[in-house]
Amino acid sequence: xxxxxxxxxxxxxxxxxxxxxxxxxxxxxxxxxxxxxxxxxxxxxxxxxxxxxxxxxxxxxxxxxxxxxxxxxxxxxxxxxxxxxxxxxxxxxxxxxxxxxxxxxxxxxxxxxxxxxxxxxxxxxxxxxxxxxxxxxxxxx
Amino acid sequence: xxxxxxxxxxxxxxxxxxxxxxxxxxxxxxxxxxxxxxxxxxxxxxxxxxxxxxxxxxxxxxxxxxxxxxxxxxxxxxxxxxxxxxxxxxxxxxxxxxxxxxxxxxxxxxxxxxxxx
Numbered sequence: 001x002x003x004x005x006x007x008x009x010x011x012x013x014x015x016x017x018x019x020x021x022x023x024x025x026x027x028x029x030x031x032x033x034x035x036x037x038x039x040x041x042x043x044x045x046x047x048x049x050x051x052x053x054x055x056x057x058x059x060x061x062x063x064x065x066x067x068x069x070x071x072x073x074x075x076x077x078x079x080x081x082x083x084x085x086x087x088x089x090x091x092x093x094x095x096x097x098x099x100x101x102x103x104x105x106x107x108x109x110x111x112x113x114x115x116x117x118x119x120x121x122x123x124x125x126x127x128x129x130x131x132x133x134x135x136x137x138x139x140x141x
Numbered sequence: 142x143x144x145x146x147x148x149x150x151x152x153x154x155x156x157x158x159x160x161x162x163x164x165x166x167x168x169x170x171x172x173x174x175x176x177x178x179x180x181x182x183x184x185x186x187x188x189x190x191x192x193x194x195x196x197x198x199x200x201x202x203x204x205x206x207x208x209x210x211x212x213x214x215x216x217x218x219x220x221x222x223x224x225x226x227x228x229x230x231x232x233x234x235x236x237x238x239x240x241x242x243x244x245x246x247x248x249x250x251x252x253x254x255x256x257x258x
Contacts, residue, residue: 002216009220010227017228019185021247023165026217028254035211042164043209046200048167048217050193052225057190059229065186067179074153074171074191077238081154082195085161086202098255101159101166108173113245114176118187 013052023049039089148174157195164199168192181237185244236258 008029016022023045044085060066152174162218175184193253202207228245 005216006220011220012217012222013221013224014228014231015224015247017167017189018224018232018235018243019188020243021166021169021251022203022224022252023168024238024247024251024254027165038217039164039203040209040213043200043203044213044217045164046160046203047211047214048221049198049207051197051218052221053189053196054191055222055225056229057186057193059226060186060190060232063186064234065183065233066189067175067189068147070179071190073149074156074175074187077150077153078157078160078171078191078195079198081157081159082161082198082202085158085163086199087161087186089162090174090206097162098258101163102252104254105166105169105248105255107211108169109237109245109248110251111219111245112173113249118178122188140204 005092009048009052012048013056016053017056034136042089146174146178148177153191156192157198158200160192160195161202164203166251167195169251172244176241181240182232182235185232185240 008026012026013020013027014022015025026048027041029046030036030044031038034041036044059064152171156171158167160167170193171186171191172188175188179187204211238250
């Protein structure tokens with residue numbers, strides 16, 4: 001086990017927990033520098049994400065940052081999507097689809113990067129509910 | 142209770158498809174849809190929670206297929222657990238506008254890299 005693996009693991013998990021695509025960093029490392037085959041690297045990346053983001057999600061649930069209604073809608077629709085994507089990944093050469101996905105990402109990214117900031121995005125209104133709860137409990141004692 | 146847009150399940154379906162096909166990147170499709178109806182940091186936290194569940198399904202399928210072994214994951218785990226915790230404790234402190242721009246930059250980078258591969 002090398003220090004690089006610790007560092008890449010920590011960096012990918014840090015970015016991933018913020019929703020900033022940490023998975024791409026680990027995939028890049030595994031395929032380009034470790035020479036792992038693409039499908040094996042994808043599997044390792046998925047399993048890594050489970051452990052790393054499991055910790056993050058526990059914190060977000062505690063801070064009441066998860067919007068459960070949106071979670072249920074997206075997750076229920078996402079599971080059939082996973083099955084379809086996984087099934088296709090063993091059947092087709094995904095290069096054409098990869099290009100389409102890349103163009104879609106660039107479009108989304110440019111919109112997020114240069115699009116107008118909404119008023120609510122300038123505010124800082126999310127409270128740390130874990131902190132609030134613990135403070136109110138202390139007050140009660 | 143906030144009204145979720147019809148784009149949320151559609152983005153969930155697309156995120157699942159991309160995650161199953163490429164093993165990463167689904168969250169990048171999901172976040173803009175979640176951000177349109179929710180506060181930015183809530184959207185990122187919710188998106189990560191959805192991707193955790195979808196990645197569990199994808200990883201189980203990849204493992205079932207014998208595409209990777211758990212042992213290959215081990216060297217990255219200690220750093221991963223530490224980074225996941227530090228990132229989660231940082232999210233609430235980040236201004237939403239900065240989070241949006243950082244997300245945009247990462248997504249453009251990922252798209253260009255994918256296109257040039």
